[in-house]
Amino acid sequence: MTHRPQRPTQPHLLAAALLLAAAHAYAEPELTPRPASFLPRQGVLVLRPDESVACPDTLPACHLESLSRASGLPLARARGAQLPTARVRLLPSAEVPAGTAVPQGEGYLVRVTPESLLLYAATPAGHQYGLQTVGQLLAAAPRTDGTLHLACAEIADAPRFAWRGYMLDESRHFSGKAAVLRLLDAMADYKLNRLHWHLTDSPGWRLEIKAYPRLTAVGSRGSETDRRPDAPAQFYTQEEVREIVAYARDRNITVVPEIDMPGHADAAVLAYPELDGGGYLQKGRTDKWPHFTFNPARPEVLKFLDTVLAETAALFPDAGVIHFGGDEVHFGWQRWPELPEVQDLMRREGFTRLEEVESWFNRRMAGTLRTLGFKTGGWDEIAARGLPHDQTVVFWWRHDKPPVLHAALDAGYPVVLCPRRPCYFDFVQHADHTTGRRWNGFNPLDDVYAFPDTLGLNAAQEARVLGLQACLWTETAVTQARRDFLTWPRLLALAEAAWTPRDRKDLASFRARLPALLDRLRARGIGCYDPFTHSPEVTDAQTGKPQAHLD
Numbered sequence: 001m002t003h004r005p006q007r008p009t010q011p012h013l014l015a016a017a018l019l020l021a022a023a024h025a026y027a028e029p030e031l032t033p034r035p036a037s038f039l040p041r042q043g044v045l046v047l048r049p050d051e052s053v054a055c056p057d058t059l060p061a062c063h064l065e066s067l068s069r070a071s072g073l074p075l076a077r078a079r080g081a082q083l084p085t086a087r088v089r090l091l092p093s094a095e096v097p098a099g100t101a102v103p104q105g106e107g108y109l110v111r112v113t114p115e116s117l118l119l120y121a122a123t124p125a126g127h128q129y130g131l132q133t134v135g136q137l138l139a140a141a142p143r144t145d146g147t148l149h150l151a152c153a154e155i156a157d158a159p160r161f162a163w164r165g166y167m168l169d170e171s172r173h174f175s176g177k178a179a180v181l182r183l184l185d186a187m188a189d190y191k192l193n194r195l196h197w198h199l200t201d202s203p204g205w206r207l208e209i210k211a212y213p214r215l216t217a218v219g220s221r222g223s224e225t226d227r228r229p230d231a232p233a234q235f236y237t238q239e240e241v242r243e244i245v246a247y248a249r250d251r252n253i254t255v256v257p258e259i260d261m262p263g264h265a266d267a268a269v270l271a272y273p274e275l276d277g278g279g280y281l282q283k284g285r286t287d288k289w290p291h292f293t294f295n296p297a298r299p300e301v302l303k304f305l306d307t308v309l310a311e312t313a314a315l316f317p318d319a320g321v322i323h324f325g326g327d328e329v330h331f332g333w334q335r336w337p338e339l340p341e342v343q344d345l346m347r348r349e350g351f352t353r354l355e356e357v358e359s360w361f362n363r364r365m366a367g368t369l370r371t372l373g374f375k376t377g378g379w380d381e382i383a384a385r386g387l388p389h390d391q392t393v394v395f396w397w398r399h400d401k402p403p404v405l406h407a408a409l410d411a412g413y414p415v416v417l418c419p420r421r422p423c424y425f426d427f428v429q430h431a432d433h434t435t436g437r438r439w440n441g442f443n444p445l446d447d448v449y450a451f452p453d454t455l456g457l458n459a460a461q462e463a464r465v466l467g468l469q470a471c472l473w474t475e476t477a478v479t480q481a482r483r484d485f486l487t488w489p490r491l492l493a494l495a496e497a498a499w500t501p502r503d504r505k506d507l508a509s510f511r512a513r514l515p516a517l518l519d520r521l522r523a524r525g526i527g528c529y530d531p532f533t534h535s536p537e538v539t540d541a542q543t544g545k546p547q548a549h550l551d
C-alpha cells in the first residue's frame with residue numbers, strides 16, 4: 001500500500017484523540033436507525049487520508065461519495081496494487097470468520113479492529129446499509145490532523161421488516177424531480193427502501209403515457225388547490241422516471257408506482273371523457289369529483305388501463321409490485337347501475353351487488369399485472385375482493401378498522417402497515433398545529449416511534465407483516481417547505497421503527513440522537529418540524545384553502 005507523505009502528528013493532540021476514542025469505545029455511538037447489536041471492542045483504528053476501500057466494482061459510486069463526505073477523508077475505490085492491502089474492505093458473507101453469525105439478506109456485519117474495518121454482507125443491499133452505518137461512525141469519530149480515530153467495535157445488524165416505505169402523493173400537489181431525488185438521498189441515509197409513488201388521482205395525472213398523450217397534456221394541469229384548466233402541466237416524463245428509478249436503485253430503494261383505479265379517476269376522465277364511470281352523488285359533494293370512477297366494464301376502458309399498466313411496468317421493471325389503488329370505490333360508484341356495460345356484465349355474470357362488479361374489475365386488472373410479471377398492491381379494501389394471497393400485497397390504511405387488518409393477515413396476505421394513525425403524515429404532529437388532519441387525536445413523533453408494537457399483533461400475524469410505511473397525502477401541502485415539515489422528523493421515527501428490532505427500540509435514545517439528525521437534514525437542505533424549539537408551523541396559508549383528505 002502506498003502512503004502519501006503526512007505531516008507529523010502533534011503528540012498531545014494524538015493522545016487527546018486516543019483518549020476520546022477510548023471513551024467512545026464504551027458508549028454506544030449515535031447510530032440511526034439503531035442497529036440490532038453493538039459490541040464495543042478494545043482499541044482504536046486510525047484512518048488516514050490516503051485510505052482506500054476494497055469493494056465490488058458494482059458498488060454504485062454514490063456510496064463512496066457519501067462515505068467521503070461523512071468522514072472528510074477522500075475515500076476512493078481501491079485499485080490495482082491498493083486492492084490486497086486496503087484496510088477498509090467490503091467482503092462477502094462467506095468470508096465471515098468462523099463462530100460469528102453470518103449476515104443474510106439486507107443484514108451486515110461491521111468489524112472494526114486496530115488493523116482494519118471489515119464489512120461483511122450477503123447482498124449489495126447489505127453492503128450499502130453497512131456503509132451507511134460506517135458513514136455515521138466516521139462522521140462522529142474524533143479526528144486530528146486529517147486522521148480519524150475510530151473506536152473498535154462489532155456491529156451485527158439486520159432489519160426487522162423487509163418493507164420500509166414512504167408514500168408520496170404527487171397528484172394533489174406535485175413535488176418534481178429535484179425534490180424526489182433529495183428525498184431518496186435522505187431515505188437512503190436511514191435505510192428506508194420503498195418509495196410508493198402515488199402518481200395518479202383525481203386532482204392530477206402525473207405520469208407520461210405515450211399511448212395517451214392527453215393524460216398529461218390535459219390531466220396533469222392543476223392540483224387540489226388550482227382547478228384552472230390552463231394551469232401549468234405538471235408531470236414526470238418517462239425519461240425522468242427512468243432517471244429517478246435508476247437513482248433509487250443505486251440506493252437500494254425500489255420505486256413502486258401507484259395507478260389508482262377504478263376510483264380517483266377524474267384527471268384521466270377529464271383527458272378522455274369516454275372512460276367515465278361517474279362520480280359522487282353525496283350530499284354536499286356533488287360536484288367535487290363528478291368523474292370519480294372509470295367505467296369498470298367497458299372494453300375500451302379495460303384496454304386503456306391495460307395499456308397504461310404495460311407502459312408503467314416497462315418504466316419500473318424491478319418494482320415487483322404495482323399498486324392499483326382500489327380504495328374508496330363506493331364513494332363514487334352510484335352511477336354504475338345505469339351504465340349499459342355494467343348492466344351487461346351483471347347479467348352475464350349473475351351479479352346482484354356492486355361489490356361483485358368491483359371484485360370482478362380487481363381480478364381483471366390483477367390478471368393484467370400478473371401477466372406483466374408483477375404482484376398487485378392495493379389499499380385494504382382489496383383484501384375482501386378475492387385476489388390470490390401469493391400475488392397480492394395489502395396496504396392497511398383504515399386505522400379505525402383493525403378487523404380488516406386481522407382478516408387480511410389471517411387470510412395469509414402480506415400486509416404493509418400504513419394506518420392513518422400514526423402513519424398518515426398529513427395529520428398534525430403537535431397539539432398546537434392548526435393545519436392538517438385529526439381523527440380522535442393526531443400523529444405525534446412518539447406515536448410513530450412506538451408503532452407497530454402498539455397494535456398488539458401476535459407472532460404469527462407479525463410474521464405476515466411485510467413492513468411499515470408513512471404516507472404523505474398532499475391536500476394541505478402545496479409547497480415543498482410544508483411537505484418537508486410534515487415528513488420530518490416523523491420519517492426518522494418510522495425508519496427506526498421499521499428497522500430496529502423491538503427489544504432495541506428506545507424512545508429516549510432516539511430523542512437524544514434527534515438534534516444531530518435534524519442538523520443533518522438541514523445540511524441536506526431539508527426542512528423539518530423541530531420538537532425541541534417547537535419551531536413555527538409551516539402552513540401554506542398563503543396559497544388559499546387546502547381541503548382535507550377525502551375520508
Ligand code: ACM
Nearest residue numbers: 327328379397551
Ligand atoms: C386512502 O387514504 N384513501 C388510501
